[in-house]
Amino acid sequence: MDERTPTAVLGAAGIIGQHFARLLADHPHFAPPLLVGAPRSRGARFGDLWTLAEPVPSALADERVRSPGPAELARRGVRLVFSALPSGRAGVIETDLARRGLDVFTNASDHRGDPAVPLLVPEANPQHLELLRRRRTRGVVVANPNCTATGLTLALAPVVDLLAPASIHVATYQALSGAGSPGVPSLAITDNVIPLIPDEEEKVARESGRILGTVGPKGIRRWPGDIVAQCVRVGVRDGHLEAVTVVARRRPTLRALLRRWTEFDPLRERALPTAPAPPVLVRPESDRPQPLLDRWAGAPASARGMAVSVGRVRWDPPYLRFFVLSHNAVRGGAGGSVLNAELVRSWLAEGSPRWGPPR
Ligand SMILES: NC(=O)c1ccc[n+]([C@@H]2O[C@H](COP(=O)([O-])OP(=O)(O)OC[C@H]3O[C@@H](n4cnc5c(N)ncnc54)[C@H](OP(=O)(O)O)[C@@H]3O)[C@@H](O)[C@H]2O)c1
Structure with missing residues (x-):
C-alpha cells in the first residue's frame, strides 16, 4: 500500500x-x-x-x-x-x-x-x-x-545579523517565466528590457521585511530597516538575477561574511528531499552567477534549482555588494x-x- x-x-x-x-x-x-x-x-x-x-x-x-x-x-x-x-x-x-x-x-x-x-x-x-x-x-x-523576495532573503539570512543593515537595496533582472503563461508578448521583450513589473517592488519590500522579521507573542515584527527595490523584466527564460547593496552598520571582515555563507546549512539534520545542501553557493568567478549557467544550482538531484548562487561579492564598508541568482519557478515557486x-x-x-x- x-x-x-x-x-x-x-x-x-x-x-x-x-x-x-x-x-x-x-x-x-x-x-x-x-x-x-x-x-x-x-x-x-x-x-x-x-x-x-x-x-x-x-x-x-x-x-x-x-x-x-x-x-x-x-x-x-x-x-x-x-x-x-x-x-x-x-x-x-x-x-x-x-x-x-x-x-x-x-x-x-x-x-x-x-x-x-x-x-x-x-x-x-x-x-x-x-x-x-x-x-x-x-x-x-x-x-x-x-520569487524575488525568496532569492533575496535566502542570500541575506546568513549575514544579516553580522551586518546590522541600515538599509537594503536591490535591482532585479527578472525572467519571463515569472510572469506566468502566456506571459509577456515576444514582440514586447525581444531586443528589450521592461522597467516595470506591476506591484513587484512593493511585494519585494513588504515580504522580505516580514521574512527577516522576528516572531513573538503578538505575531511578526518586521525587520526594521528600509528595503528598496527596482524590478525589471528581461528576455531570459528562467532565473531571476538580483544586484544587492547592503548599507551596513557593522564592519565584519569579508572572510567572516564568506564563511557565514559557505557554512550556512540549517536544514542539514532533517534530510528533507528538496532541501539543497548547501542552500547558498558562493561563486568565485568574476562573471557569475548567470541565469544560463546557474539556474539549476542545487544538490542532490532532487534539489536541482533549489540553491541560490551568490557572486561578485564586494565589501567596501559600509557597502556590501553582491549578485544573487535563483530559479524563480523552482526555488521561488513550486x-x-x-x-x-x-x-x-x-x-x-x-x-x-x-x-x-x-x-
Ligand atoms: N511563475 C513564477 O515564477 C512564480 C513564482 C512564485 C509565485 N508564483 C505564483 O504562482 C501562481 C501560479 O503562477 P504561474 O506562473 O504558474 O501562472 P500561470 O502559468 O498563469 O498558471 C496558473 C494556472 O492556474 C489555472 N487556473 C486558473 N483558475 C483555476 C481554478 N479555479 N482551478 C484550477 N486551475 C485554475 C490557469 O488555467 P487557465 O490558464 O486555463 O486559466 C493556469 O493554468 C500565481 O499565483 C503566481 O503569482 C509564480
Whole structure:
C-alpha cells in the first residue's frame, strides 16, 4: 500500500503547476498529485498541455486534468494541496480547503499578509512556523513569498545579523517565466528590457521585511530597516538575477561574511528531499552567477534549482555588494512550496516543538 500523503496540484497546467508535477511525480513522502486545472482544461491529457523545457514526468503524462472543487477533493481523500492558482482567485479556495482539514502550500499572494500564515523560506525563517498555532482552520495554510523576495532573503539570512543593515537595496533582472503563461508578448521583450513589473517592488519590500522579521507573542515584527527595490523584466527564460547593496552598520571582515555563507546549512539534520545542501553557493568567478549557467544550482538531484548562487561579492564598508541568482519557478515557486511541506511534515512529526530564540 502507498503510505505517501495523497496530494493535489491546483493550477496544474500553469508554469508553477508543471514544476509541481515534476517534483511530485516520484516523491518519497507525497503521492503523485491529482492534477487540477481550470474548467477549460478539464479532460485534457496532461502531456498535451506541457510547456516546460524539462520532460513531462512519464507517470503523469497520460493523466487527465480534472476540476473538482474543495468538497470533492476532501471526499477523494486528498490531504495536502499545492496551489499554483492565480493570485486573487486562490485565497477563497485555499481557505475553504483548510477549513475542511486539508493542508495547503501556496504560491499565490492572497494569504501572504495573513497573521496566521507563515511566509516561509525554510532556511531563513523556520521559527515563523509558530504562527500556525494561531490558525482557526483544521488544515494549515503556508505561503511561499514572491520569487524575488525568496532569492533575496535566502542570500541575506546568513549575514544579516553580522551586518546590522541600515538599509537594503536591490535591482532585479527578472525572467519571463515569472510572469506566468502566456506571459509577456515576444514582440514586447525581444531586443528589450521592461522597467516595470506591476506591484513587484512593493511585494519585494513588504515580504522580505516580514521574512527577516522576528516572531513573538503578538505575531511578526518586521525587520526594521528600509528595503528598496527596482524590478525589471528581461528576455531570459528562467532565473531571476538580483544586484544587492547592503548599507551596513557593522564592519565584519569579508572572510567572516564568506564563511557565514559557505557554512550556512540549517536544514542539514532533517534530510528533507528538496532541501539543497548547501542552500547558498558562493561563486568565485568574476562573471557569475548567470541565469544560463546557474539556474539549476542545487544538490542532490532532487534539489536541482533549489540553491541560490551568490557572486561578485564586494565589501567596501559600509557597502556590501553582491549578485544573487535563483530559479524563480523552482526555488521561488513550486520547489519552495514542496520544501515548505517537507519542513512542516518533519516539524509536526517531532510534535511541533518551539523553535530556538528568534534571530
Ligand atoms: N511563475 C513564477 O515564477 C512564480 C513564482 C512564485 C509565485 N508564483 C505564483 O504562482 C501562481 C501560479 O503562477 P504561474 O506562473 O504558474 O501562472 P500561470 O502559468 O498563469 O498558471 C496558473 C494556472 O492556474 C489555472 N487556473 C486558473 N483558475 C483555476 C481554478 N479555479 N482551478 C484550477 N486551475 C485554475 C490557469 O488555467 P487557465 O490558464 O486555463 O486559466 C493556469 O493554468 C500565481 O499565483 C503566481 O503569482 C509564480
